[in-house]
Amino acid sequence: MPTALITGASAGLGAEFAHQLAGRGADLVLVARGADALAELASELRESHGIAVEVITADLSREADVDRVAARISDADHPVDLLINNAGFGLPLQFADNDIDDEVRHLRVHVEAPMRLMHAAIRAMRGRGGRIINVASVAGFISRSTYSACKSWLIGFSRWANGEYSRDGVSVTALCPGFTHTSFHARMGLAAGKEGVPGPMWLNAEDVVREGLRDAARGRSVSIPSLRYKVIVAASRLLPSSLTAGVARRGRV
Template sequence: MTTALITGTTAGIGSAFASRLAADGHNLVLVSRDEKRLRNQAADLHDRHGVEAEVLRADLSEDAGIAAVEERLGDRTHPVDLLVNNAGFGNNGRYLEAPLADELRMLKLHCEAVLRLTSAAAQTMRARGRGGVINVASVAAFFPRGTYGASKAWVVQFTQGAAKDLARSGVRLMALCPGLVRTEFHARAGIKPDHAPSWMWLDPDRLVAAALKDFARGKTLSIPDPRYKAMTGLAKLVPRSAVAGVSSKVGRSPVKG
């Protein structure tokens, strides 16, 4: 039986990944900052699907938390077959409105943690000749929208570049770029969820199902919804100034579980 490690797993997209992978028969390593919610989630998934669900409390915006997950990913006795880097958050406000400390914390979580965890997983997977990594980015990566969008653009570029470098190793990598998803993300960021029209909101379970199909097909980039595919395609064709209004809507796509 294979094992998947998911960060930011107790809500939203991370929770949807955990439920779907457990239903598919994968054992899980659940990573989040809230140990009580982790243990409740692990017990629920075990009871419903009969899988083993290991709990690992870690704050991935801190070195100690990143190191703890790196150590688990490097365990070759109990290897991880799939890593889902989902943990993330958004800051409310435009550039210079959010405290610099919060911006730096975001970069550590979205960029440094993703780099370090992907590297730890990929090294072990390459030695075994198989494995995969899904890095959750955002459609905000394709729009000019402050530190959040810039950090997610880095995730996309890094993941696709690493996928190319590891193409013949048996290790697959994919960047997942969701649009707006109804999760706890907005409440945590202090953003009102009515800032975007209803048609822009996606269902987490459907999102994860589409993402896993793309991953199985060998894609290195997944934008799992026709509406957002059209939007990101348009963003590549028109001047950046013309998409500034759209970026204000999608610039903080929820990715944190």
């Protein structure tokens, strides 16, 4: 069976990736900070799908924990066929008012950790093949604080890496959803209709994950899992950044 390693696997899109991949018969390596939530999810998936599930409790803002996850990816005796960089968290949009240590931790989780894990995965997958999905955001196409900047980096690097390493059988896809019904937004007190974001702009996690897996299988470097968000991204390229940044203040994607 193929094996997928998912960071931020205990909730939100990470848990949805775990459920859908388990349903397809994939074995899993689940990574997150919460040991109890991971253990509960792993037990549920083993019982429901009869798959092998490993658990790694790790805080990806800590270098030692990232190194442990990278070592698992590099284990040639137990290869990982699909890496899903999903771990992340949000901060208020007012950069100058945020604690700088929180911003540094945010950067480590959203940029440094995925970069380190991609490095380990590409080195291990070259020649035998494999896939990487980096969960980014449509925010990466819009100028808006450090979250947008982190996701923009992830999109740009995924595009380059997909072209560079496809010749070695490795695909890299940046999955860019918009507002999605998950605990990510709930933890920030957001829901459909709040912060000026109308209900139709919200996506279902099941659809986001399903289309992301489909686009990764097709070798696409960027996956935007919604026609309406495809239109928004296309329009953002034609509008001045000052205008898109003003609109973006209304919500967090």
